[in-house]
Amino acid sequence: MIGNIDEHRRAAATEGGNGFLAAAGGADTDTAPVWLMRQAGRYLPEYRKIKERYGFWRMVRTPEIAAEVTLQPLARFPLDAAILFSDIMTPLPAMGVRIEFAPGPQIPDPVRTAADVAALRLPEQDEIAPFVGRAVELVRTATSRPLIGFAGAPLTLAAYLVQGSGGGDYATFRTWLHAEPRAAATLLDLLTEVTIGYLRMQVAAGAQAVQLFDSWAGITDTATYGRYGAPYVRRVLRALDTAGVPRIYLAVAAGHLYPQLAELPAEMISIDWRTPLSRARTVLAGKALQGNLDPAILFAPPAVVAAETERTLRAGLGGPHVFNLGHGVLEHTPIDSVARLVDTVHAFRRHEEGNRHDES
Amino acid sequence: MIGNIDEHRRAAATEGGNGFLAAAGGADTDTAPVWLMRQAGRYLPEYRKIKERYGFWRMVRTPEIAAEVTLQPLARFPLDAAILFSDIMTPLPAMGVRIEFAPGPQIPDPVRTAADVAALRLPEQDEIAPFVGRAVELVRTATSRPLIGFAGAPLTLAAYLVQGSGGGDYATFRTWLHAEPRAAATLLDLLTEVTIGYLRMQVAAGAQAVQLFDSWAGITDTATYGRYGAPYVRRVLRALDTAGVPRIYLAVAAGHLYPQLAELPAEMISIDWRTPLSRARTVLAGKALQGNLDPAILFAPPAVVAAETERTLRAGLGGPHVFNLGHGVLEHTPIDSVARLVDTVHAFRRHEEGNRHDES
Secondary structure (H helix, E strand, O other): OOOHHHHHHHHHOOOOOOHHHEEEEEEOOOOOOOOOOOOOOOOHHHHHHHHHHOHHHHHHHHHHHHHHHHHHHHOOOHHHHHOOOOOOOOOOOOHHHOEEEEEEEEOOOOOHHHHHHOOOOOOOOOOOOOHHHHHHOOOOOOOOOEEEEEEEOOOHHHHHHHHHHHHOOOOHHHHHHHHHOHHHHHHHHHHHHHHHHHHHHHHHHHHOOOEEEEEOOHOHHHHHHHHHHHHHHHHHHOOOOOOOOOOEEEEOOOOOHHHHHHHOOOOOOEEEOOOOOOHHHHHOOOOOOEEEEOOOHOOOOOOHHHHHHHHHHHOOOOOOOEEOOOOOOOOOOOHHHHHHHHHHHHHHOOOOOEEEEEEO | OHHHHHHHHHHHHHOOOOOOHHOOOOOOOOOOOEEOOOOOOOOOHHHHHHHHHHHHHHHHHOOHHHHHHHHHHHHHHOOOOEEEOOOOOOHHHOOOOEEEOHHHHHHEOOOHHHHHHOOOOOOHHHOOHHHHHHHHHHHHOOOOEEEEEEEEEEEHHHHHHHHOOOOOOOOOHHHHHHHHHHHHHHHHHHHHHHHHHHHHHHHHOOEEEEEEEOOOHHHHOOHHHHHHHHHHHHHHHHOOOOOOOOOOEEOOOOOOHHHHHHHOOOEEOOOOOOOOOOHHHOOOOOOEEEEEHHHHHHHHOOOHHHHHHHHHHHOOOOOOOEEEOOOOHHHHHOHHHHHHHHHHHHHHHHHHHOOOOOOO
């Protein structure tokens, strides 16, 4: 099952440019390049086979498997970028954090006190997750399509560490930020340093763009995000100023934070399905936009998938646009729908007269 | 345990006016009236005692118990309004829906097909939940403080009915709206009629204001809300045009929908903790605002509770404001924090020079 990397490498030689790096860097390309969050995932039978055999954490930590899984969706669909198969929790074990997957990530010993924070260690850059760097190198040898590296944003990692499990509104974490502001700042400082090292390592290994996932930014009010979210995101992104790769930032369910996102040093902002790209374009002037079809729509009939994909494309006109879903591909998503989506995106000429800007 | 209603009635005779109805109706009162979503709930030991004995559904369906529980927080705190103890699922059994609480509401037979929708019945107004009307009457005889009735908004009720259980992002429901648009419209029509009848019944029984809870509106993108959310909310609220009661609308995590909320015929919009009231005031010009302290802050130290309450009060200046949390009171909330919050709100003079408008 593992070992198809050579096949990918041969296929890569025949692939042309695709515009992902151009659009992510700010070019208003004639077609929207497309990749999908969780494009390597449970909706693919070849993924499920590997997962049954090795389990999630071993897949993440074994470079050959992570690379193979990263490449799976590229073999099926003419996607314009690969994203490294991994998890935002990957750098945390090197800090001394124990993580279990059940199946979502669980922290059996959540961080709650200043002493808990002090017990975390700051690993050297090459200690954080060396297997990820190796996986990046393997993917780069196997495809000419651009590879996106990624990490979780400090606030989102802190939310997991303090709450102890995912989901919900992270009320314990929200209280903690207000009850333990000094410990919170120390924890976020530490996570910021680790995230910088982790992303620099991925870029050094060959990642050609980076996406910072702030999955839980949307649980915070604007003042809390202004204190505990944005400043740390800014530090992470600034540390990549000279890395020469487009920086993508995703904050989910965070429409109330967009004015603050507009000030971040990211070339591209990834928009979830809630806010139309046409409106995001106004608030986030000067940014490339990524998104934002509702992943639930891929379960609707083919005509609906095509129509809603085109509606999203029209809403994305008027500036640089990388097509994506508004969130990750859902389990059980029909593979034919993904294929239809990619074809619809590639068939759409963004600068043609008939494709007017849609103010939906 | 039951039977304290006479005591409340005696106490009520000594209570003065408090401004809730004035502020909800659009008056820029000198102090902000205050009540809290889920003010009758599990953080109160007297509530837990009753719940252990009767269980949630029996509490809701027995007028004397529902009235008693409604009055519990009023006996502890000088709150400026009561909200009927009930659940947004209450009107659904009369439509033929089976609901279980485990402990959140579960629909063992979710609505998925046009036939499932056709099998639902439209009950007469006096069949929907007559026990709720009786509870309203009992509360009105027992307190002079204004009583708020409530219902779930059609979209939120439909989300539960289709998904089958609460929480998450309701992906099945989001797909369903796109895959079965005709069945969706039929279901929402039916839920709109039931909700109108249910709220009219509450007003006829004595409810002096109504709040429509659209707990899951925030999962929808703006186009979907424009088609399946707002039009049905508008019909419900319009049907109460001549009822003479302030209409309050709450949509959670819905900052992206505020421009659409501005057009709804509600006197007051309830804001969750994410968006500062000062910004909501701009988008929702002409509306009274309700909210919006993060309920997680009630677990922080006393000085933080007081400071954040005052920050919320300052953000609420410049127009009518009813103080509330940004979401319901959480389980295990310290009772002293609730008392401190209410006292802080009542001590704050909104028209005094020193209390400047805070653009946080």
